[in-house]
Amino acid sequence: MHVLWQQRRNWLEEDGLIWRYRRGLMAEERAKQVLVPRTLRNEVMQSMHDSRYAGHLGERQTLARCARRKGPTKNNRAPMQIMTAGYPLQRVGVGILGPLERTSSGNQYVLVLTDCFTKWTAAFLLTNMEAGTVAKVLVQKYIAYFGTPDYLHSDQGRSFEASVVMEMRRLFCIRKTRYSPYHPQGNRQAERFNCTLLDMLSIMVDGNPHHSVYESTGVTPAIAMFGRELRLPLDVQIENPPEQEAHGLPEYIWKNRERIDRVHELVRDHLKTQQRLQKCLHDRHANETHIRQNDRVWLAVPRRFG
Numbered sequence: 001m002h003v004l005w006q007q008r009r010n011w012l013e014e015d016g017l018i019w020r021y022r023r024g025l026m027a028e029e030r031a032k033q034v035l036v037p038r039t040l041r042n043e044v045m046q047s048m049h050d051s052r053y054a055g056h057l058g059e060r061q062t063l064a065r066c067a068r069r070k071g072p073t074k075n076n077r078a079p080m081q082i083m084t085a086g087y088p089l090q091r092v093g094v095g096i097l098g099p100l101e102r103t104s105s106g107n108q109y110v111l112v113l114t115d116c117f118t119k120w121t122a123a124f125l126l127t128n129m130e131a132g133t134v135a136k137v138l139v140q141k142y143i144a145y146f147g148t149p150d151y152l153h154s155d156q157g158r159s160f161e162a163s164v165v166m167e168m169r170r171l172f173c174i175r176k177t178r179y180s181p182y183h184p185q186g187n188r189q190a191e192r193f194n195c196t197l198l199d200m201l202s203i204m205v206d207g208n209p210h211h212s213v214y215e216s217t218g219v220t221p222a223i224a225m226f227g228r229e230l231r232l233p234l235d236v237q238i239e240n241p242p243e244q245e246a247h248g249l250p251e252y253i254w255k256n257r258e259r260i261d262r263v264h265e266l267v268r269d270h271l272k273t274q275q276r277l278q279k280c281l282h283d284r285h286a287n288e289t290h291i292r293q294n295d296r297v298w299l300a301v302p303r304r305f306g
Contacts, residue, residue: 007020011035017034017035018034018035019032019033019034019035020032020033020035021033083116083153084271084275085115085116085117085271086117086268087117087264088115088117088118088120088224088225088264089115089117089146089147089148089149089150090116090117090149090150090151091115091116091117091149091150091151091153091177092113092114092115092116092149092151092152092153093113093114093116093153093154094111094112094113094114094138094152094153094154094160095111095112095154095155095191095194096109096110096111096112096126096129096134096157096159097109097110097112097123097194097197097198098110098126098129103125105125105127106127107125107126107127108126108127108128109125109126109127109128109129110123110124110125110126110197111123111124111125111126111134111137111138112193112194112197113138113142114193115149115221115225116153117224117264117267117271118217118221118224118225118267119217119221119224120221120222120224120225121193121221122141122142122146123193123197124137124141124142129157129159130159131158131159131160131161131162131163131164131165132162132164134159134160134165135164135165135168138165138168139168139172143172148172148173148174149174150174150175151174151175151176151177152169152174152175152176152177153176153177153178153179154176154178154179155178155179156178160176217266217267217270217271218266218267218270219263219266219267219270223263224263224264224267227256227257227259227260227263228256228259
């Protein structure tokens with residue numbers, strides 16, 4: 001409306017229509033432009049595009065081919081959705097790394113589980129990525145040692161959606177959350193550890209990520225998960241173990257519970273601060289597209305080569 005008001009001297013009225021002259025290629029050439037009311041715009045567009053007498057080939061003949069050829073004009077980036085965890089084993093991200101070079105034992109895959117609160121990560125070798133193998137490792141090597149998580153967060157692969165895994169989740173009352181296909185950012189913590197694990201395997205680093213402080217939590221995954229730091233062989237080589245006063249089991253449990261509570265409160269504060277910072281940095285370049293029910297959209301089907 002502001003632009004129309006600035007051009008008000010150029011508009012004329014005739015027979016109930018508001019129109020103006022538009023300059024042509026030559027100075028003496030002029031063409032009429034009629035101001036179309038909002039209520040009639042769809043009808044005008046249909047008559048210009050869909051009619052068999054229109055000069056344009058129409059949506060059905062040109063839109064699909066143009067869209068397939070040109071693709072989207074820009075990649076949309078939705079605002080970050082924060083997925084929080086307030087205590088250990090509330091939400092565990094799970095993923096499979098591989099296939100890698102087959103070992104002498106026949107292992108070719110790695111099952112990676114990352115606790116979203118403590119960042120404690122466990123990795124287990126797999127001979128294959130079948131659902132039965134995954135369910136067996138989850139029960140015997142993770143749940144038996146660390147306990148049952150409230151949620152498992154994974155992609156929509158067959159390894160995590162098969163009936164045997166669903167039955168395992170039902171028996172242990174584990175709920176399931178999923179992230180979109182071909183969008184590893186939805187399980188960023190587990191996917192990020194995959195890169196770290198590959199780096200460690202490729203250069204054979206004698207290190208332990210559980211002994212390193214995470215920026216997002218402010219503490220190591222070990223102390224966040226167990227209430228104490230891991231003692232590595234290198235620690236013994238550098239100095240003697242610190243002398244600690246001996247306590248009975250009940251007193252040790254009480255003191256360790258108190259220590260863990262303080263650590264978890266510190267982790268929650270650090271996580272909230274880091275999540276707000278990450279969302280602020282991410283959303284500066286976000287341009288979310290709002291899709292309503294019954295909207296027609298394109299489905300991306302990645303091509304597989306080889």
